[in-house]
Amino acid sequence: MTVADAPAREGHGHCPHHEPVPRGAPGTHRICVIGCGPRGTSVVERILANAPGLLGGRRLDLHVVDPFPPGAGRTWRTDQPRLLWMNSAADQVTMFPGASVTCEGPARPGPATGQWLAGPFHDGAYASRADQGRYLRWFFETVTRDLPPGVRLFVHRARAVDLRRPAAGGGQRVVLDGGLPPVDADQVVIAPGHLGARPDPAPAGITRIGPGPADPRRLDGIPPGAAVVVRGLGLVFTDCLALLTEGRGGRFAREDGRLRYLPSGREPHLIAGSRRGVPLPPRPAATAAAPPGPPQFATLDACREILGRPGASFTRDVWPLVVADLTWSHYHELFSRHPGRTTMDWPEFDARFRSRPADGARREQLICAAVPDPDDRLDLARLEAPLAGLSFADAEDLQQHVRGHLAESLRRRRDPRNTAEPALVAALASTGAVVEELWRAGEMAPQAVAEALERFAFGAFLSSGPPPLRAEQLLALAEAGIVTFAGPGMTVETDADRGVVRASSPAVPAVHEARVLLDARLEQPAPERVGNPLVRALLARGELVEERAGAAGTGMLRLSGPAMHPVGADGRVHRDRAVAGPAQFPRPGTDAAFFRQNDVIARHALAGGPATPVSDLGINRRRVIVQRG
Numbered sequence: 001m002t003v004a005d006a007p008a009r010e011g012h013g014h015c016p017h018h019e020p021v022p023r024g025a026p027g028t029h030r031i032c033v034i035g036c037g038p039r040g041t042s043v044v045e046r047i048l049a050n051a052p053g054l055l056g057g058r059r060l061d062l063h064v065v066d067p068f069p070p071g072a073g074r075t076w077r078t079d080q081p082r083l084l085w086m087n088s089a090a091d092q093v094t095m096f097p098g099a100s101v102t103c104e105g106p107a108r109p110g111p112a113t114g115q116w117l118a119g120p121f122h123d124g125a126y127a128s129r130a131d132q133g134r135y136l137r138w139f140f141e142t143v144t145r146d147l148p149p150g151v152r153l154f155v156h157r158a159r160a161v162d163l164r165r166p167a168a169g170g171g172q173r174v175v176l177d178g179g180l181p182p183v184d185a186d187q188v189v190i191a192p193g194h195l196g197a198r199p200d201p202a203p204a205g206i207t208r209i210g211p212g213p214a215d216p217r218r219l220d221g222i223p224p225g226a227a228v229v230v231r232g233l234g235l236v237f238t239d240c241l242a243l244l245t246e247g248r249g250g251r252f253a254r255e256d257g258r259l260r261y262l263p264s265g266r267e268p269h270l271i272a273g274s275r276r277g278v279p280l281p282p283r284p285a286a287t288a289a290a291p292p293g294p295p296q297f298a299t300l301d302a303c304r305e306i307l308g309r310p311g312a313s314f315t316r317d318v319w320p321l322v323v324a325d326l327t328w329s330h331y332h333e334l335f336s337r338h339p340g341r342t343t344m345d346w347p348e349f350d351a352r353f354r355s356r357p358a359d360g361a362r363r364e365q366l367i368c369a370a371v372p373d374p375d376d377r378l379d380l381a382r383l384e385a386p387l388a389g390l391s392f393a394d395a396e397d398l399q400q401h402v403r404g405h406l407a408e409s410l411r412r413r414r415d416p417r418n419t420a421e422p423a424l425v426a427a428l429a430s431t432g433a434v435v436e437e438l439w440r441a442g443e444m445a446p447q448a449v450a451e452a453l454e455r456f457a458f459g460a461f462l463s464s465g466p467p468p469l470r471a472e473q474l475l476a477l478a479e480a481g482i483v484t485f486a487g488p489g490m491t492v493e494t495d496a497d498r499g500v501v502r503a504s505s506p507a508v509p510a511v512h513e514a515r516v517l518l519d520a521r522l523e524q525p526a527p528e529r530v531g532n533p534l535v536r537a538l539l540a541r542g543e544l545v546e547e548r549a550g551a552a553g554t555g556m557l558r559l560s561g562p563a564m565h566p567v568g569a570d571g572r573v574h575r576d577r578a579v580a581g582p583a584q585f586p587r588p589g590t591d592a593a594f595f596r597q598n599d600v601i602a603r604h605a606l607a608g609g610p611a612t613p614v615s616d617l618g619i620n621r622r623r624v625i626v627q628r629g
Helices: 039-053 113-117 130-142 216-220 235-244 300-307 314-337 346-357 360-370 380-384 395-414 420-440 446-463 468-479 533-540 592-607
Strands: 029-034 060-065 151-156 159-166 172-176 182-185 187-190 207-209 227-231 251-255 258-262 269-274 482-487 491-495 502-506 510-513 516-519 548-549 553-562 577-579 624-628
Touching: 029 039, 029 172, 029 592, 039 060, 039 130, 039 592, 060 172, 113 130, 130 235, 159 533, 187 227, 187 592, 216 235, 216 468, 227 510, 235 269, 235 468, 269 502, 300 314, 300 420, 314 346, 314 360, 314 380, 314 420, 314 446, 346 360, 380 446, 395 468, 395 482, 395 510, 420 446, 420 533, 446 548, 446 577, 468 482, 482 510, 491 624, 516 592, 577 592
Parallel strands: 029 060, 029 187, 060 151, 187 577, 207 516, 227 269, 227 516, 269 482
Antiparallel strands: 159 172, 172 182, 251 258, 491 502, 502 510, 548 553, 553 624
C-alpha cells in the first residue's frame, strides 16, 4: 500500500505493505472510497472540497482502495496501447466542477483534458485513453496535494473483496486481497466502474474472448487469417478492430481523397453483427457540436408532474415529450440554417408545433406542409433501426448496403453544415439529463426507470459513436474484406461436434462459421455472474439486491435517494454506504449531474449516518431508485 503514488507529504499518512492501517485519534471520522477511477476520484475531490465546512473540528482519515493508480483506475490506465482512443473530444471533457455546477460544495475550476494536454490529438480532437489517464492521475495528485487541516489520506493499492460489519464496535471493515490488513471505516463509497462478468466456459475447440473491454493479450492469441465471429458493433468492437489491424502492422493510406487499408497479412477475418446490424454512427464534427440547451417540453417540472400521477407510464406519458424535444431541435436547426428548404417561417412553425407537441399525427401534418423534401424530415425510426424491414439477396448485397449506409452516415456527421444531427444529439443529452435527475432523486418507480433505459438506448446508439476517422477506417476495412457484416438480428449457434460457432441473420441467406467467438460488448451480468468480488459478496449476503420491474430483473442495483444508499434484501437502507456507478465524463461549463451527485455523496459521507430500516426513513417504494451495475 502506498500513499498517492508519491512520497509522503504533509498531512498524508503512510501505509507500508503488511503493516496495520494506522488508527486515527479518538473521534476521527473515517471514510473509505473503494474504486478510484473517474467516479471515485471525483468523490474524493468533493470530500476534500467539503471537508473544511462539514468536519466541525473532527479529524478525517480518508482511505482510497484500488489496485490501479488512483485517478486513472483500470479503464484509463496509462500503460494501455495508444491505439485506444476516447470517443469524446478532449476539450469537451473535464474533472473540475466549475462555477456552472449548482451544488452545496465549493467550486473548483480547472482545465479540461484538451487544455491540459494541449494536443496533438487523433482526428484533430480526440485524446488516447492513456493520455486521458495521465490527465486523471494529474487531477488526483492536484486535488490531494494540499489536504485540509486535520485530514490524512491513505491510498491502498489493493482490491477490496468484501465489506463486513464487525460484531462489536460498530463501523465497517473493508477486506483486501492478498492477506493485506483490512481498512476500518465509518462511511464507505463504492465506485466500482463496470462490474464485468465471470466468463462462461467455452465449448471444446472454440476460443471465446469477452465480454468486456478489449483485451490486448487475449486478442494477440487470435491466429492470422482466422475467421472470428464478433458479437457487437459498438465501442468495444472499435477498440478490438484497431488492435487487430493497425496493432498487427497494417496501415491506412489516403489515395485520391479516399482512405484505403494496406494489410500486413497478420489480420484475422472478422464477421461482425449486432441487433441493429450496423455500426454506431460516428461523432458529429467537432465544429458542429454545440452544448445542449434546456428541453422545451420534457422539462424537469413537466416530467416530475407527469410521473407523480397515479398509474403514470414513462413510455406512454413522458417519452412523447422527449420525442417532441428531439423533433423540435431538428427543425429549429433546419429553419435557422436552411430557411430556403422550408415553406413557412419559424415563428409560425414554432407556434403551431407548441400548440400540440405530443400529438404525433398533428405534428406530421405540420412537418409535411412546412418541409417539402422528405430527406429534410426527421425519421427517428429509420435512425434507430436502419436495416429494419429490409432483406438482402446474399451476403454481398448486404455488404454493399451497409458500406453505403456507413459512408453516408460518415458524410453527414463530418459535414460542419449539417447541424441538424448534432442538434438532435444535444437534445438527447438534455432530455436524458432530466430523466437522470429524476432517477437519482428517487422520483421514478423501477418500471419507469426500466422503460426509460430501454427508450434511451436509442440515444446511446446515436450519440456514443467513435471519432469520425475510426468510422472511415472501418469502412476501409470492410472494403478490404477484413470485416464482413453479418446482418441485423444476428444469432450465434454452437456446433460442439465440429467445434465451430455459426452466425446468421434472418435478413440474409448466409451462414458464417468460425472457431473464435469475440464478444465485443460490455455485459450486464446476472447477480451470480458479477465479476467484481466485492459486489458479488454483497449480493450473495443480500446487502445489495438487483432492482426488479415486476417479475423481471433490470440488471441494476436498488438504491435509495440522491446519496445512492444501497437497499438490502430486508429493506434496510445502508446509509453509511453509497454505490456510485460509471457515468459519462462531464462537459465543461455545464451543470453536470455527475458533479452534483458526487457532491451529495461526499457531503453525506462527511456528515455520517448508520444503516436505517426503510420504515424509519418514512419513504415508500417510489423513493427507492436504481443504479446501473
